[in-house]
Amino acid sequence: ALLLTAASSGGLVAYADSAAESAPEAPKKKVLVLGTGWAGTSFVKNLDCSQYEVKVISPRNYFAFTPLLPSVTSGTVEPRSIVEPIRRMFEKKNKDVTFYEAECFKIDASKKTVHCRSAVGTNLDGNGDFMLDYDYLVVALGATVNTFNTPGVLEHCNFLKEVEDAQKIRESVIDCFEKASLPNISEEEKRKTLHFVVIGGGPTGVEFAAELHDFLVEDLVKLYPAIQKFVKITIIQSGEHILNTFDKRIAAFAEAKFQRDGIEVATGFRVVKVSDDLITTKSKSVGEEVSVPYGMAVWSAGTGTRPVIMDFMQQIGQTNRRALATNEWLRVRECEGVYAIGDCATVSQRKIMDDISMVFKLADKDNSGTLTLKEINDVLEDICIRYPQVELYMKSMHMLDIADLIKGAVGDSHKESMVVDIEEFKKALSHVDSQVKSSPATAQVAAQQGHYLAECFNKMDKCKEHPEGPLRMTGGSGHHFFRPFRYKHFGQFAPLGGEQVAAELPGDWVSMGHSTQWLWYSVYASKQVSWRTRMLVISDWTRRFIFGRDSSR
Ligand code: FAD
Ligand code: MG
Ligand code: MG
Ligand code: MG
Ligand code: MG
Secondary structure, eight states, X not given: OHHHHHHHHHXXXXXXHHXXXXXXXXXXXXXXXXXXXXXXXXXXXXXXXGGEEEEEEESSSEXXXXXXXXXXXXXXXXXXXXXXXXXXXXXXXXXXXXXXXXXXXXXXXXXXXXXXXXXXXXXXXXXXXXXXXXXXXXXXXXXEEOOTTOTTHHXXXXXXXXHHHHHHHHXXXXXXXXXXXXXXXXXXXXXXXXXXXXXXXXXXXXXXXXXXXXXXXXXXXXXXXXXXXXXXXXXXXXXXXXXXXXXXXXXXXXXXXXXXXXXXXXXXXXXXXXXXXXXXXXXXXXXXXXXXXXXXXXXXXXXXXXXXXXXXXXXXXXXXOSSEEEOTTSBBTTOTTEEEOGGGEEEOOOOGGGGHHHHHHHHOTTOOSSXXXXXXXXXXXXXXXXXXXXXXXXXXTTOOSHHHHHHHHXXXXXXXTOEEXXXXXXXXXXXXXXXXXXXXXXXXXXXHHHHHHHHHXXXXXXXXXXXXXXXXXXXXXXXGOOOOOOOOOOOEEEEEETTEEEEEETTTEEEEEHHHHHHHHHHHXXXXXXXXXXXXXXXXXXXXXXXXXXXXX
């Protein structure tokens, strides 16, 4: 033992000597990523992992392409085709990225640690818990379902969030058909068993209903001709219209198509209770309760907060919220080194009225106490970067330039000679903050946030002195300025079944029908995360075209 110590201390000295010649290398900072969904994988994929020691935690060792989950419920696409193993996704980065299949059940920001639990990796004491520390934590845990504490929903409804959920739905649908085919089942019982209810008329509920309808009319009714007349699909929506986050034209198109297809759309009803054979709804206008018998129900009426996020928000004083609040650089407020992206987070955009005096001062380069149009225009770009609501407001009011906005405050004078004082400046911008909008909980947002944050991390060293803030407004080091995250919307699709898709594209473009289905196929094929899953998905679609869907369990 003595010899060993001597040898190793000698080695240490030698190391110290050589380290003194070349600059000693600082240990890499530890980045811990929670979650391998859209946000988490997009972050790791775009991160220069050689700069950091990266660890990734998730209870599932795969990424799931959620937009195709509704297609899995009917067997149009196989579950294997939409998942990609995490270890394969990060194969090229294997040296630099460590993955642990475990669930994080506690984040302790004061100690900079997280507590995790593995479902399989119990040690000799039967304990699967372990702890990890971090310098930077990226929380990308996604959201969970929200039942709004409606009695019976957890026990009796299906959900559509995970791959296993989609598989379970498919099995339940086929179970219902087999059950209704049995000889000892009454007509009334058949009608009940074949009543499929979708609760929630958002994009997921609508797409699922459309998928189910196709599965029924294209495949199942041929195989179960004796019971086809008993089949019914109902969508229950509490709002006035389904697809209410889409353009009105799309909602109307969808409702008309569903009516032709015989899918009942019950709007203005809220589900208040679910038992094993009845769904009780309450009419929002009349207030009357009605119960309907059903065979299978899918609840897709809301997203909720994961318990670990709830607990974390409690710790850092973010109570009564549904998601972690971050600043525009995706950093969790009042919490050093913690970032949050995707469905578990929401960006709270700073209001320009809170900073109005500062903005005025920065713009007033000649300290005259008033702003000329030129002074405002010189900083307008910076203002719009820091407060995107200014641009959104001008667009929504069809204003071409800032002069139009100022005119409202100072009256219709000559544009060129316009001069405003602080009060007029305040008045001009007073309605702008009404345009602050939070980004939707979508894969598009999650992936863009992951990408953006990775770029921040890649440049962190360079930007350390000035990580955030409208620096160009204060003059100088413009190229260190880090733009806040800004979501770019590329449009959204609503598949409606029968080879028809509605699409809302940027610039108020709406496209509906069969041709849009081809756009949908090509976009979804191109968005696949690997050539392997792309091949699988395309061959699933082809197989469905030729042979129909598989109706075995
Ligand atoms: P997720 O993708 O949900 O990822 C969360 C990750 O955290 C998962 O890997 C999960 O396993 C992991 N995790 C969970 N708990 C823990 C824990 N305790 N510890 C560690 N890890 C944990 N969006 C679109 O833009 N277009 C669509 O067409 C579309 N269709 C959809 C269809 C369906 C059926 C569903 C359910 C969603 C759809 N979405 C769509 C929404 C999209 O899937 C989400 O917005 C997106 O998944 C959010 O990404 P995320 O990374 O925040 O969360
Ligand atoms: Mg994620
Ligand atoms: Mg996902
Ligand atoms: Mg979000
Ligand atoms: Mg001035």
